[in-house]
Amino acid sequence: MPKQQTDASPAKDWRLEQLEAYPHLRGVAFVRKPYRAYSPRWDHDHCAACWAKLATWDFIPDALHEGYATTRDYVKGADYIWVCVPCFDEFREIMSWEDVTLRSVK
Numbered sequence: 001m002p003k004q005q006t007d008a009s010p011a012k013d014w015r016l017e018q019l020e021a022y023p024h025l026r027g028v029a030f031v032r033k034p035y036r037a038y039s040p041r042w043d044h045d046h047c048a049a050c051w052a053k054l055a056t057w058d059f060i061p062d063a064l065h066e067g068y069a070t071t072r073d074y075v076k077g078a079d080y081i082w083v084c085v086p087c088f089d090e091f092r093e094i095m096s097w098e099d100v101t102l103r104s105v106k
Protein backbone atom coordinates (compact mmCIF):
# COMPACT_ATOMS: atom_id res chain seq x y z
CA MET A 1 0.00 0.00 0.00
CA PRO A 2 1.35 3.43 -0.82
CA LYS A 3 1.57 5.83 2.06
CA GLN A 4 -1.69 7.70 2.34
CA GLN A 5 -3.04 10.45 4.48
CA THR A 6 -4.95 8.55 7.10
CA ASP A 7 -5.90 11.62 9.07
CA ALA A 8 -9.63 11.86 8.55
CA SER A 9 -10.04 15.23 10.20
CA PRO A 10 -12.28 17.50 8.13
CA ALA A 11 -9.53 20.05 7.55
CA LYS A 12 -10.73 22.54 5.03
CA ASP A 13 -9.07 22.59 1.65
CA TRP A 14 -6.78 25.62 1.61
CA ARG A 15 -7.73 26.29 -1.98
CA LEU A 16 -11.35 26.56 -0.99
CA GLU A 17 -10.38 29.02 1.71
CA GLN A 18 -8.71 31.12 -0.97
CA LEU A 19 -11.87 31.10 -3.00
CA GLU A 20 -14.10 31.95 -0.09
CA ALA A 21 -11.90 34.92 0.71
CA TYR A 22 -13.32 36.57 -2.41
CA PRO A 23 -16.68 38.05 -1.46
CA HIS A 24 -18.29 37.80 -4.85
CA LEU A 25 -17.07 34.54 -6.24
CA ARG A 26 -19.94 32.26 -5.33
CA GLY A 27 -22.41 31.45 -8.07
CA VAL A 28 -20.65 33.35 -10.82
CA ALA A 29 -20.25 32.35 -14.46
CA PHE A 30 -16.94 31.35 -16.00
CA VAL A 31 -15.75 30.91 -19.55
CA ARG A 32 -12.93 28.58 -20.51
CA LYS A 33 -10.44 30.26 -22.79
CA PRO A 34 -6.80 30.98 -23.48
CA TYR A 35 -5.24 33.27 -20.91
CA ARG A 36 -5.36 36.94 -21.62
CA ALA A 37 -4.14 39.64 -19.26
CA TYR A 38 -6.81 41.71 -17.58
CA SER A 39 -4.70 44.81 -17.88
CA PRO A 40 -1.88 45.57 -20.32
CA ARG A 41 0.27 46.32 -17.30
CA TRP A 42 -0.03 42.75 -16.05
CA ASP A 43 1.79 39.90 -17.68
CA HIS A 44 0.40 37.06 -15.62
CA ASP A 45 -2.24 36.01 -13.13
CA HIS A 46 -2.78 33.27 -10.61
CA CYS A 47 -5.46 30.70 -10.21
CA ALA A 48 -7.73 32.12 -7.52
CA ALA A 49 -7.70 28.77 -5.73
CA CYS A 50 -4.33 27.00 -6.01
CA TRP A 51 -2.31 30.02 -7.10
CA ALA A 52 -0.95 28.30 -10.19
CA LYS A 53 0.49 30.79 -12.61
CA LEU A 54 -1.38 31.71 -15.76
CA ALA A 55 0.35 33.69 -18.47
CA THR A 56 0.61 34.05 -22.18
CA TRP A 57 3.03 31.76 -23.91
CA ASP A 58 5.49 34.46 -24.88
CA PHE A 59 5.84 35.78 -21.33
CA ILE A 60 6.07 32.62 -19.28
CA PRO A 61 6.32 29.43 -21.35
CA ASP A 62 5.97 27.05 -18.40
CA ALA A 63 2.87 28.70 -16.94
CA LEU A 64 -0.69 27.63 -17.69
CA HIS A 65 -2.05 29.15 -20.85
CA GLU A 66 -5.67 28.27 -20.50
CA GLY A 67 -8.15 28.60 -17.68
CA TYR A 68 -11.58 29.72 -16.64
CA ALA A 69 -12.15 33.45 -16.43
CA THR A 70 -14.98 35.53 -15.08
CA THR A 71 -17.31 37.14 -17.58
CA ARG A 72 -18.46 40.71 -17.85
CA ASP A 73 -21.31 39.80 -15.51
CA TYR A 74 -18.79 39.59 -12.71
CA VAL A 75 -18.63 42.54 -10.35
CA LYS A 76 -15.05 43.35 -11.39
CA GLY A 77 -15.53 42.43 -15.02
CA ALA A 78 -14.38 39.86 -17.53
CA ASP A 79 -11.01 38.15 -17.05
CA TYR A 80 -10.59 39.58 -13.57
CA ILE A 81 -10.57 36.24 -11.79
CA TRP A 82 -8.88 33.19 -13.31
CA VAL A 83 -9.22 29.64 -12.12
CA CYS A 84 -7.18 26.77 -13.54
CA VAL A 85 -9.03 23.91 -15.18
CA PRO A 86 -8.49 21.29 -12.42
CA CYS A 87 -9.62 23.74 -9.74
CA PHE A 88 -12.68 24.71 -11.72
CA ASP A 89 -13.66 21.07 -12.05
CA GLU A 90 -13.05 20.45 -8.39
CA PHE A 91 -14.81 23.48 -6.93
CA ARG A 92 -17.51 24.35 -9.40
CA GLU A 93 -20.15 22.47 -7.47
CA ILE A 94 -19.29 23.74 -4.03
CA MET A 95 -18.93 27.32 -5.34
CA SER A 96 -22.06 27.09 -7.53
CA TRP A 97 -20.12 28.17 -10.58
CA GLU A 98 -21.61 28.02 -14.00
CA ASP A 99 -19.60 27.10 -17.08
CA VAL A 100 -20.94 29.32 -19.84
CA THR A 101 -18.19 28.58 -22.34
CA LEU A 102 -20.53 27.12 -24.92
CA ARG A 103 -23.01 29.91 -24.52
CA SER A 104 -20.35 32.53 -25.19
CA VAL A 105 -19.36 31.07 -28.54
CA LYS A 106 -21.04 33.02 -31.25
Ligand SMILES: [Zn+2]
Nearest residue numbers: 047050084087
Ligand atom coordinates in the same frame (compact mmCIF):
# COMPACT_ATOMS: atom_id res chain seq x y z
ZN1 LIG B 1 -5.94 26.09 -9.59
